[in-house]
Amino acid sequence: MxxxxxxxxxxxxxxxxxxxxxxxxxxxxxxxxxxxVLTTQEDQAIADLVQPLSDGGLHHLPVLNHQAQLVGMLTQSDLIAALYRAGLKYAGAGKSH
Structure with missing residues (x-):
């Protein structure tokens, strides 16, 4: 890149x-x-991206594979949605049926 x-x-x-x-x-x-350009790897943990996409002031991060090829773009909205889904999954796991 x-x-x-x-x-x-x-x-x-x-x-x-x-x-x-x-x-x-x-x-x-x-x-x-x-x-x-600050980038991230496609297998990077979502939690590791909270700081650069919140306090770091970035709005998006290019996502690279291990051959340094661009494979996507992660946005603040993507991060919020992923954290929200993970929270719902975690909350649902604690409920008894």
Whole structure:
């Protein structure tokens, strides 16, 4: 993975201002992309991703396989849904039938 382009990359100009660059539509993607990309592995434990996707300020994490190929994108919403489902499963396991 060479980089990622996020909404933040579109809104921050080279001098740190929060407005679109007047000629931004003509710039190559490589000129605005973030190259220091935090990624996760496809077999990473969900609990390990809570910190970067909450306190870490990230909204999404590219998911790589063991050959360093992009296989997906994990979002904050995906994480919340997975934790919610796990909580329901855990709560249901404690109920007697």
């Amino acid at each position: 060479l980089g990622i382009v996020t909404l933040h990359d579109f809104l921050i100009t080279p001098d740190g201002q929060t407005q679109m660059h007047p000629q931004q539509e003509m710039l190559p993607v490589s000129s605005i992309m973030t190259t220091q």
